[in-house]
Amino acid sequence: MEDVYFTPKEYMDKQQSLFVDNIKKDRNxxxxxFDAMLKLDTPLSSKIEKITVAGxxxxxxxxxxxxxxxxxxxxxxxxxxxAKEMPSYFVMRDSSQADDSVAIxxxxxxxxxxxQTVRRVL
Numbered sequence: 738m739e740d741v742y743f744t745p746k747e748y749m750d751k752q753q754s755l756f757v758d759n760i761k762k763d764r765n766x767x768x769x770x771f772d773a774m775l776k777l778d779t780p781l782s783s784k785i786e787k788i789t790v791a792g793x794x795x796x797x798x799x800x801x802x803x804x805x806x807x808x809x810x811x812x813x814x815x816x817x818x819x820a821k822e823m824p825s826y827f828v829m830r831d832s833s834q835a836d837d838s839v840a841i842x843x844x845x846x847x848x849x850x851x852x853q854t855v856r857r858v859l
Contacts, residue, residue: 820850
């Protein structure tokens, strides 16, 4: 994640750029996936499958223990397909959501298809 340390004046001057993306620019999807695995006590030796759902890359770790998608423009279709797999954990970037409706529907989709899934948005 980006290191964000500003005084109030600096914050006001730079606030718009802070909300564009909170992930460091030199990080790739695998960096985010391994970070999530470590935080969720998932062994790094777990089997990782890279699958495609509606044109987006989705990582399936340890046969559905953790699923993650870090692509841009993730739609309700992708979220629904992942939720129907009923993973224990799901992780995605905040900036991955295609639009506000995806952000609004995200929780409801998981509540409908997989309420037990622990969801994390980076």
